[in-house]
Amino acid sequence: MKVFAWDATKKTWEAEPIASTDRKVWGQGKLFQHTLTLSAAPGSARAKAWKSKPDLPNGKYLVRAYLDDGKLAKDWTAELGVGDFVGEAEVTSAWPAGYGKMTTLDGSKVKKP
Numbered sequence: 872m873k874v875f876a877w878d879a880t881k882k883t884w885e886a887e888p889i890a891s892t893d894r895k896v897w898g899q900g901k902l903f904q905h906t907l908t909l910s911a912a913p914g915s916a917r918a919k920a921w922k923s924k925p926d927l928p929n930g931k932y933l934v935r936a937y938l939d940d941g942k943l944a945k946d947w948t949a950e951l952g953v954g955d956f957v958g959e960a961e962v963t964s965a966w967p968a969g970y971g972k973m974t975t976l977d978g979s980k981v982k983k984p
Contacts, residue, residue, distance in 0.1 A: 874907060877931040884933045887912075893943060929965040936981050958982045 873888040887910065894905035909925055911918035936958055937951035958981040964974040 872937065873935045874927075875933040875935065876927075877933070888935075889917075889932070890927060893939075927964075927966045931961060931963045933959055934962055934976055934981070935959045956983070959984065 872892050872894075874890040875884040875887075876889040877883075878885050889911075890907035890909050892905050892907050907927070909921060909927070911921055935956065937955040938957045939951055939955065942949050942951065942955070960976055960980040960982065962974060962976045966974060
């Protein structure tokens, strides 16, 4: 899964993901629960801000989902790409911490554009 931030000044999604994770969805519970790995260009304003407080700002995000058919088990350094893409959906969140306060996204909303 990759998470893209909304750029309000350009009125488009940022080109590079702001966060990602490689955790599996628990099929029986239809649940994905995991921390996100945040991404920022070295030396950028975002990277500098995250040195003191690494968190995602409140706002609108695009979540892109990918299906790993075993590629990462064979090579953990591999990247999931276009052929692995299953869909995307928007979510607006304040990214609250703690179980029961988590950001949720209904999987049925994840669609290919």
